Amino acid sequence: MSRNRSATGKVLAAIGGVLLVAALGPPALAAGGTKAQVEMWKANCKVCHQPKGQAKALSPSTLIGMQWERFFAKKFAKSHAELIHPEKNQPLGKVLTPELLDRLEKFLVDHAADSEQPMTCGK
Ligand code: HEC
Helix, strand or coil, X not given: CCHHHHHHHHHHHHHHHHHHHHHHHHHHHHCCCCHHHHHHHHHHHHCCECCCCCECCCCHHHCCHHHHHHHHXXXXXXXXXXXXXXXXXXXXXXXXXXXXXXXXXXXXXXXXXXXXXXXXXXX
8 A cells, every 4th residue: 555565566567568568579570660660659659559558559550541641630739749758758749750750650551450561569
């Protein structure tokens, strides 16, 4: 019941999450993404969208290309720009430059559920 114990639990959960992501890396590469693309996805989206993260687990193949396009065209500004990046402690609208967003969108569309190389990135 002590505060310390629950803080330790959170730290252990966080470490577990990092190990899980590390363990899930290689199959994602085999599915066709470059290492840099996968790292970019993990650092900027999966950081929240993973099992035990603050949002539901997502992978490129969770959605079809058109849905990713709609997310970047419409939803990102409304639903994400103000969220705080958990590691950089800055709003996503600031961390994710237009150029980075374009690269993320291309990666996700290239590996969407209806693409030639759908990628699960572990989930
Ligand atoms: C700061 C944490 C965080 C980061 C980083 C983040 N998201 Fe989210 N995202 C959320 C939350 C919270 C929700 C709403 C609850 C849910 O769907 O689990 C959400 C919902 C979504 C949804 C479904 C709902 C919608 O708006 O369409 C998609 C798709 C999505 N995010 C994609 C992304 C992509 C792509 C990235 C990287 C560019 C990203 N997210 C980065 C927290 C985050």
